[in-house]
Amino acid sequence: MIGACLLLLLFKLCQVCLEEELKIPKGLDGLQERNHSWAISKDWRQRLPQSIIIGVRKGGTRALLEMLSLHPQVAAAHSEVHFFNMEENYSKGLDWYRAQMPVSSPAQITVEKTPAYFSSLKAPERIHAVDSSMKLLLIVRDPVERLVSDYTQILHNRKARHKPFQALEQVLWKGQELNTQHKALQRSLYARHLVQWLEIFPRNQIHIVDGGSLIREPLSEMRQVERFLGLQPFLGPGNFYYNQTKGFYCLQARGLQHCLDQSKGRPHPTVDELLLEQLCTYFSKHNEDFFAMVGQTFNWC
Helix, strand or coil, X not given: CHHHHHHHHHHHHHHHXXXXXXXXXXXXXXXXXXXXXXXXXXXXXXXXXXXXXXXXXXXXXXXXXXXXXXXXXXXXXXXXXXXCCCHHHHCCHHHHHHHCCXXXXXXXXXXXXXXXXXXXXXXHXXXXXXXXXXXXXXXXXXXXXXXXXXXXXXXXXXXXXXXXXXXXXXXXXXXXXXXXCCHHHHCCCHHHHHHHHXXXXXXXXXXXXXXXXXXXXXXXXXXXXXXXXXXXXXXXXXXXXXXXXXCEEEEEECCEEECCCCCCCCCCCCCCHHHHHHHHHHHHHHHHHHHHHHCCCCCCC
């Protein structure tokens, strides 16, 4: 009898704990606020994403995801999944992909980010096959800045592993000519990659986020993202504060503050001015093509 009572008490306690966990699921570093009317649900489970941040690498994808994570209607996968661009993962199937997603309610949308999708030849068609109504987010920045940032990350990684490295000038110059086949440079050819997405998805399913504006005026950019995703307006001035030490905006909610990790905002190495001028000239035509595709212009170079 005593044993049965103890079991019943334990069961009741577990029910209470589970209900509390369902009411306020844990968010990014404890920053996410959950509005009661959005959060209460008995149908918490892992779902396939309804939106994907497809790129670009070193364009601000992590900042975009973490800002989105503040919204109570968003459940974000905080690791890059690489499902649609890596055969090893794609071969594991949709059940495996779904298992990489966070738990969400029917009132939320699930978002994942893998910047490598943007330059993948297979990702557009594969994503469309899973969900033809997928909402795609593409964050871009000045292609020269993006390239230097890309190189900076590679440089840091090689130094950390005590591996030999070359200066960016050595990497990108063949004599005085640009090595236009280098991967870091190729990733900045936004028009070349976007065309394959526009062959599969209509333009109104791809939202372009201005990475430069996201750094300078995050709230303005995020309000556009909220509208694109069909989210109720939630983010406000109180969710962002400027960190003088880091030199960019950080996030705050419920009295807690959070900045991107130290890998973000690393100082760039000094680059030869002649190389920078050559890069600006080279990207100019590609940028114009991109502007025409998206119906927007950006103040690059």
